[in-house]
Amino acid sequence: MPVAIAFPDYGPPEVLEPIQIAEPQAGAGEVRVRVRAAGVAPFDCRLRRGEFARARPQDPPHRLGNEFAGVVDQAGDDVDGLAPGAEVLGFTVAAAYAEVITVPASQVALKPAGLPWPVAAALPVAGQGAWSVVRQLDLGDGDTFLVHAAAGGIGTFAVQLARQRGARVIGTASPANHDYLRSLGAIPVSYGPGEQDRVRAVSPGGITAALDAIGGDAVPVSLRLGAPADRVVCLVGQEAAVAAYGIRPLAGERSAKLLALLAELAAQGDLTVPVTEFSLLDCAAAHRRVESGHGRGKTVLVIAH
Numbered sequence: 001m002p003v004a005i006a007f008p009d010y011g012p013p014e015v016l017e018p019i020q021i022a023e024p025q026a027g028a029g030e031v032r033v034r035v036r037a038a039g040v041a042p043f044d045c046r047l048r049r050g051e052f053a054r055a056r057p058q059d060p061p062h063r064l065g066n067e068f069a070g071v072v073d074q075a076g077d078d079v080d081g082l083a084p085g086a087e088v089l090g091f092t093v094a095a096a097y098a099e100v101i102t103v104p105a106s107q108v109a110l111k112p113a114g115l116p117w118p119v120a121a122a123l124p125v126a127g128q129g130a131w132s133v134v135r136q137l138d139l140g141d142g143d144t145f146l147v148h149a150a151a152g153g154i155g156t157f158a159v160q161l162a163r164q165r166g167a168r169v170i171g172t173a174s175p176a177n178h179d180y181l182r183s184l185g186a187i188p189v190s191y192g193p194g195e196q197d198r199v200r201a202v203s204p205g206g207i208t209a210a211l212d213a214i215g216g217d218a219v220p221v222s223l224r225l226g227a228p229a230d231r232v233v234c235l236v237g238q239e240a241a242v243a244a245y246g247i248r249p250l251a252g253e254r255s256a257k258l259l260a261l262l263a264e265l266a267a268q269g270d271l272t273v274p275v276t277e278f279s280l281l282d283c284a285a286a287h288r289r290v291e292s293g294h295g296r297g298k299t300v301l302v303i304a305h
């Protein structure tokens with residue numbers, strides 16, 4: 001029987017364990033995918049800790065994983081263009097840490113042949129999230145865009161997509177990630193006390209837009225640096241920040257069409273992301289890495305078939 005990662009009750013990374021699952025069958029409009037890689041996101045850790053237990057009660061065993069890449073091996077009725085053997089990337093809800101999943105065909109796109117599995121699996125959540133941010137802010141060459149937590153998964157994509165639109169980008173990270181941010185085209189600034197002054201030092205005219213991918217003071221600092229409230233997006237504690245500061249909630253886009261576009265950019269080398277790989281069975285270590293809150297790029301589980 002295929003293996004999936006699940007947890008019987010909320011808790012630390014050690015609650016994650018392999019379970020055997022019945023072979024799923026693709027229903028109408030669905031494909032079955034043999035997963036080769038699955039992205040790990042901070043959201044998965046929050047689910048595992050039980051932060052959504054009250055809002056979204058579920059019976060155990062709980063599953064995880066919202067993004068994946070793999071090979072279609074079964075297509076249900078009414079599925080066009082995704083025959084068995086098709087290599088794809090896609091998004092789902094709390095299921096992708098598994099050897100096999102079924103998913104609506106509308107949530108997958110063909111993977112370009114040269115794109116490595118782990119990179120493809122790193123794109124759907126943070127890539128689509130960053131795309132939505134950059135599109136909503138309507139960034140262009142007159143902008144100075146401040147990305148808080150620029151070296152992380154979402155920041156890595158947001159910096160590059162903003163640079164492609166011609167924006168000047170300032171990114172916050174620890175000194176260990178400053179060369180990395182420069183390599184993406186951003187001006188690095190250290191976070192922590194004095195951050196606002198350090199941003200002013202590299203941009204005396206302030207900023208015109210900001211992405212908060214870390215929380216804390218990132219939104220008020222961005223407003224004080226001159227970003228208008230409707231050009232600040234907050235991904236951490238968004239509801240409270242919208243209420244407190246009048247910023248606009250993010251209208252997130254997720255679609256097969258957008259996935260295909262991001263995958264093509266990545267295959268052409270126009271969108272890069274460093275990935276740290278763990279085996280599916282070592283997913284507790286992957287969660288510990290993500291929960292450390294530091295590092296760069298994305299964490300991905302890989303599955304050998």
Ligand SMILES: NC(=O)c1ccc[n+]([C@@H]2O[C@H](COP(=O)([O-])OP(=O)(O)OC[C@H]3O[C@@H](n4cnc5c(N)ncnc54)[C@H](OP(=O)(O)O)[C@@H]3O)[C@@H](O)[C@H]2O)c1
Nearest residue numbers: 042129149151152153154173174177191213235293294295
């Ligand atoms: N709504 C959506 O569509 C959506 C999509 C994706 C993500 N999100 C949310 O956005 C947040 C970020 O996600 P992610 O995947 O980018 O996380 P991540 O990859 O785990 O972020 C890690 C990064 O945070 C940086 N960091 C740590 N403390 C910092 C600080 N005080 N100031 C600035 N940077 C700091 C680290 O830099 P150093 O290593 O240099 O310290 C590291 O590069 C999460 O809360 C996630 O749930 C939302």
